Amino acid sequence: MKALYRRLGHKGLISLGIIVAALAALGTLPFWLDVDASYTGYYLFITCVYLTVAQGWNLIAGYTGQISLGTHAFFGLGAYTMAGLWLNGIGLYFFFDVTLMVVAGIAPAIVASIIGLLLLSRLKGDYLSFGTLGLAQIVYVLFVKGGKITGGANGIYLDASYFSSMRVYYWVALLVAVLATLAVWLLTRSSFGLALKAIREDDISAASHGVNVLKYKVLAFAMSAFLAGLAGSIYGYYLFHLEPASVFNMNWLFYPILMVVLGGTGTIIGPVIGSLICSALFAYGDIYFGGYHPIFSGFLIILVMRFMPGGIMGLVSKAPALWRKKEGAVATTTPE
């Protein structure tokens, strides 16, 4: 315990406590709340799916500074990969097959690596964004036009009799979201994260300090595609009926972006807060406002970008700015 305190300090220990308590509460939720009957179950499930995608986008856009607009393609690819393999009897043939889910993440990651090598080596800024967007639209058309292989615009059907309870979905999605957040957190605190942040800050300077800029951009891009694909496979298990219009929907691009920018781009907690808030707006907005909520989400993106581009975490970090400055000042005036 003492060693832990020394490592984390006062604030770190409190944060750790909060996180452990929150995870314990969320993990045991199905035991004291009927997630099948309550809408909360669906809300938290879908929040976790979004959060997984959002953390992936956060890694490439927030930490690496490369805005990708191809997330929905990776999400859909993940869903279709899982479903296609399952239907063809590949994998261990049980519900939420881990191997299928991992493959569902790897497939889009491979696509992302290939397109990343082509695009990221030549383009940056807006054009990278539009290159990924164009790619996503191509993938969409391929699936709509895929005929028997993809089921075309009607999509494909999985065996819905596997559905037992929302509990399983909830736990799987929660576990994956927690692992995704943890993975992004660990990555960004490792030397890998140093390279990503350096690229975000100044890619030329990063290169002249020895960072292989292209390699790390592609890795981050592939990792974000992996998470999107993984989330896609979970959602695929939930849908049972996969069609291009639903799993390649632009919502799988825009909502995670909104969650990240609202919460705070390039922070680890930001996407968590953002996805909890936005997902509540969408999930309950559907109930209370019918189909209007996308209007508000568009408006929300505008408001956030116009008035607080740093997101909620940006505001939080600004609040104790005075105190922080003092701390910095002390540090800079005592070189001895």
Add this chain to the structure above:
Amino acid sequence: MTILLQVLINGVLFGTMYGIAAIGLSLVFGTMRIIFLAQGSMIVLFAYLTYWLFTLLGIDPYVCILISVPVAFMVGLGLFYTLFKDAAAIEDKNVSLLLAVGLMYMVDNLMLTFWTANPRFAATSYASYTIRIGDVNISFVRLMALVIALLAAFVVFYFLKRTRLGTAVRAASADMQAVKLLGISSNWVMAVAFGIGIGLAGLAGVVMASVYSFDPNYGFTFALKALVALALGGIGNVWGALSAGLILGVIESLGAYYIGAGWADAISYAVFILVLIFMPNGIFGGRAAVKKV
């Protein structure tokens, strides 16, 4: 042979709208370095305005041009001063990109709520009128679209080449700081460029409503196509953008005919990515649209 000719002509006529939209994008990008992804949504919005003016008030779409283009111009000025002015001034272009994304999403869904996803069309009495030259049929409204696009390109070209303000807009795309030093308001220059960009969206909206049936979901696809045309034509070249739009129309039309309808989109995006990768200056040369790493 006749069929091929017909396909080509249809492609050219269809591509006019891409061309108009691309000219608008080019103006906005030239001055503000922003890719205005909501351009397609604005076009559909003004198509609905035309549709309303036509069905509710009985105003002919071509008369609508006199209303919707000035309105669109004002909307452009308004959008610039409320949303993009500050974003244009900062180095981080991701903010303005996401602003445009938010705007697109909001407008698309607003339209979906107001007008539903049912396709609409300003069914004028002359909408189905065709002109027959030899064995080739040319739709009157599509031909008008080409004429309008050429006129619009000429007006924009004249503005940029012959007027003081237009010259300032061109100068601004080379060096905003130097423009400021001459006492020219950089915000006004950007606002005007943005206004004209949206004004062209107003024009494209009229054309869209009079020629095609459209629905709210069309905006995003359309913005992407305009972007493809922009990438093909190279930034800062009015005729390049228009021609690229026409070429894109032909490519899609040929693709739809020979490979199958529905593949057209995939083909144009593939062209887009190939151009981005191998010809970042567009097929007409022009200024580099892409900063190389």
Add this chain to the structure above:
Amino acid sequence: MASPLLEVRNLSVSYGDVRALFGVSLTVEEGLIVALVGSNGAGKSTLLKAVSGLIYPTEGEILFEGEDLGRTSIRHRVNKGIVQVPEGRRLFPNLTVHENLKLGAYLPRTRAGYKDSLERVFSLFPVLRERQNGKAGLLSGGEQQMLAIGRAVMAQPRLIMIDEASLGLSPILTMAIFDLITTLHQQGTTILMIEQNVNMALKHCNKAYVMSTGHIVMSGTGEELLANEELRKAYLGRRAVTGNQGSGS
């Protein structure tokens, strides 16, 4: 006594945490050529930017004909007749020579006399008349500098501020540009110029200020400073001076 055309009082400028100017004061009287010399990073360009309104000072004032410019816009200052020829010329390369000049006379005040200004520029720089329909980017370095100055003249300036007119030009062209600046001055325009070519600048000016690390360290007439050993030291360091004497040159 009438107030000088430009008076800078106790001007300080910071870029974030980094201070670039420390309480600089200088005056430019109407009808003079004033030179501002000093090494790279001394703050000359910063001073010019503050006067033209590209940046606002943290302290001090800038008076033009006695009026405090405060935080007025660049446009306001150009309208008053303060025009800057920026470092590196900053032409619009894809525009024609004529279009570049046209933009110089953008403000309503200057449009009335547009034809006369154009004539004046063309008589000062005949080569620009010949190449008026060619793109500015295709001009040679010297011609580009002429165009940059010509563009400023189109604004009918009271005070032209020229930042490094000789940058990147050969000695012969530098000489030619300085002759043109002198002609411009004889026609009645007041000039404030920044120069690295110290000898040329001092020969062609009425008055000069020497800047170093954000301060003005010396001032005087061109002749005075040319004869000043301290100035050479400020530029090439102690060794240069002793070296010169040692070799008996």
Add this chain to the structure above:
Amino acid sequence: MAAGDPLLVLDKVNKRFGGLRVIVDLDFQVNEEEIVGMIGPNGAGKTTVFNLITSIYKLDSGSIKFRGREIAGLPPHKICHLGIARTYQLVRAFLKMSVHDNVMTAAVYGGAHELSSKERTLSALELVQLESKRDVIAAHLTLSDRRLLEIAMGLASMPSLILLDEPMAGLTATEIDNLFTVIRATKEERKFSILWIEHKVDAVLDFCDRVGVLDYGAKIADACPDEVACDPKVIEAYLGEPPT
């Protein structure tokens, strides 16, 4: 690799931007453990030379050899791995990261070395005396500390050549003194070579073993400091035509 052996050799290097010849047939050499200055008026092409060496620009013709190996055309990070570090005139440290993370990034990615990246980070911070500020965000540092930080980032990759781009610009006299003390002491310990471009001549002449002078992208002098200071061509480049 004894002191005095050729380390970096530029041979007939040319670079154009548009129609403008920025670097003209430049021959230049830096030897092991040598401190070489490169001076020249603003716009003479000094920084362009650095950008060519570090492969940020591609050269039009000529060759750049480092320890006998052609390095022109290698990607920038490979050049860092070979042992060339650089600083920028407008400091390009990673402003939102802490001092420690900045140096750590350079240490981790600066190539494989005997010492672990942690050890190299600590020793680099020690050498430039920034250990006490290791947790400060780079953006909060003063300009002179940022310069030291960039030098520490360079040191972390254990380079055999450091390129310094106008390290004195914008510093006060005391800060400059401190910077020199640090560079001198570090050089004593690490035995690397320095190629230093500078606009101000004085310090370069005092500090360097040899000085090259660049004017309009061409080398007009390359000799020991005393000789360079008396060279009429150099004086002309700096002060304009010789005073009569």
